[in-house]
Amino acid sequence: MNKRINRLTGGLVATGAASAAILAMTATGAQAATTYTPTGGSANFVGSSVSFTDIEAGQTLTCSTFNLSGSVTSSGTSRAYGADAGSLGTLTSSGCTNPIAGATTVTPSGTWTVAITGDKTGTVWPARLKNVVANVSAVNCTFTASGVVNGKFDTATQKFTPNSGASGLTINSGAGAPSGSMCVTLDLQPGDNVAVGGSWTNTGTAVAITNP
Structure with missing residues (x-):
């Protein structure tokens, strides 16, 4: 109760x-503009202190490695806010743990994309990771989280930082819903909101963003 x-x-x-x-x-x-132009080549976003927290359950999963690699899509071509700026098809993670469940495997899947969603403030643009899917497996607990991760991208530091609070990522209902006794212990439920912590910094070719 x-x-x-x-x-x-x-x-x-x-x-x-x-x-x-x-x-x-x-x-x-x-907003002042409706379109933007990304410029760059290969991108390699290295994760730092990446974590995933089920807000309703108060459970956090941290990963020592969580990297996203890919490239800018149609560099130099203008597109609408929200349209993809880049494709991130190489996804790697390891060293993920939860204080109660212990060692946990997080397998990001599919091809994630990244988009700019609005006007900049200084060198910081509102941005979004899209098509996000991560399959999570621990002892007696499996589930999938999917959706988007809203945040901001700073062209000066080449860093993507998720917004605080609910990110746009949720635990699946139906296929990929929490299954297993440990999921019950952790109180993970379909539809729970996931907060994403940490940041990703591009160590590949610098990405520039301009209007229009």
Whole structure:
């Protein structure tokens, strides 16, 4: 019963935060531009202190290695905000653990992409990892998380940093839903929101972003 009460309270808080965010975005008015142009070649985003937290369950998974590699898509060509800037088809992770479940295997799958979603502030652009899929396996617990990871990309540091709080990544329902006794112990449930911590820094060819 306590878990259910905690989840209900967390849901009400999250709903209030989301409403406040929507009002804030409405108050800022329309963005100045609608298109952007990425320039670059190969990209190698090296993860630092990457973590995944099930917000409702309060459970965190940390990975010592979590890297994303690929290339800029159609370098020098303008496209709409939200359209892909790059493709990240080489995904590697290792050294993932949870305090209760212990050693955990996280297998990112498919081809993730990255997009710029709005106007910059200084050298920082709002950005999004898209087509994100990660299969998680621990002793007596398997599940899949999928969706997007909203954040920001700084062209000066070449760093992508996820936004705090719910990232846009959630635990799957149906296929990939939590299965196994350890998932029950951790209170992982379909639809739970996942916060992503840490950052990724591009050590490959520098990526530049301009308007339009």
